[in-house]
Amino acid sequence: xxxxxxxxxxxxxxxxxxxxxxxxxxxxxxxxxxxxxxxxxxxxxxxxxxxxxxxxxxxxxxxxxxxxxxxxxxxxxxxxxxxxxxxxxxxxxxxxxxxxxxxxxxxxxxxxxxxxxxxxxxxxxxxxxxxxxxxxxxxxxxxxxxxxxxxxxxxxxxxxxxxxxxxxxxxxxxxxxxxxxxxxxxxxx
Numbered sequence: 660x661x662x663x664x665x666x667x668x669x670x671x672x673x674x675x676x677x678x679x680x681x682x683x684x685x686x687x688x689x690x691x692x693x694x695x696x697x698x699x700x701x702x703x704x705x706x707x708x709x710x711x712x713x714x715x716x717x718x719x720x721x722x723x724x725x726x727x728x729x730x731x732x733x734x735x736x737x738x739x740x741x742x743x744x745x746x747x748x749x750x751x752x753x754x755x756x757x758x759x760x761x762x763x764x765x766x767x768x769x770x771x772x773x774x775x776x777x778x779x780x781x782x783x784x785x786x787x788x789x790x791x792x793x794x795x796x797x798x799x800x801x802x803x804x805x806x807x808x809x810x811x812x813x814x815x816x817x818x819x820x821x822x823x824x825x826x827x828x829x830x831x832x833x834x835x836x837x838x839x840x841x842x843x844x845x846x847x848x
Contacts, residue, residue, distance in 0.1 A: 694762050701759035704752055717741070 703709055720741050724732045734740040 697755040698759040698762060701756045
């Protein structure tokens with residue numbers, strides 16, 4: 660009786676069902692290996708080499724079955740066997756191409772996620788550096804920069820040149836009224 664209970668499906672959800680053995684073992688193939696093979700197949704079917712080879716094959720098939728003696732022909736005019744072969748090839752090619760496209764889409768999705776993460780890191784780094792540069796500018800607001808010193812020195816130099824010109828003008832205006840002695844001699848002691 661315990662044996663019959665073990666075989667009967669239990670209505671309880673907290674107990675796993677007993678697994679059944681398959682009559683024939685299922686062929687196992689690595690998903691990655693099959694995926695790589697399907698991508699290679701899809702790439703080959705998209706080449707000019709494949710299209711030319713298929714065109715030559717179909718042209719040979721048609722020529723053989725139209726021109727050769729009747730005893731040698733194996734697929735007469737409606738070319739049903741050729742149609743069957745091309746349909747079979749298309750029925751296998753379409754899912755393999757879709758599988759290859761799905762794998763490429765998965766790779767593109769992963770690459771897009773990595774690019775997005777890298778862009779976010781770059782943006783965060785850029786914002787950090789921007790804040791650092793702004794804080795340095797703020798801290799250096801009181802400090803004299805090279806450009807500030809140059810402008811101040813240029814202003815002082817211009818002022819000195821203007822004063823020098825004024826002094827020369829005054830000396831030029833005052834020179835006829837002065838005695839011929841040197842300016843050192845006229846200073847009070």
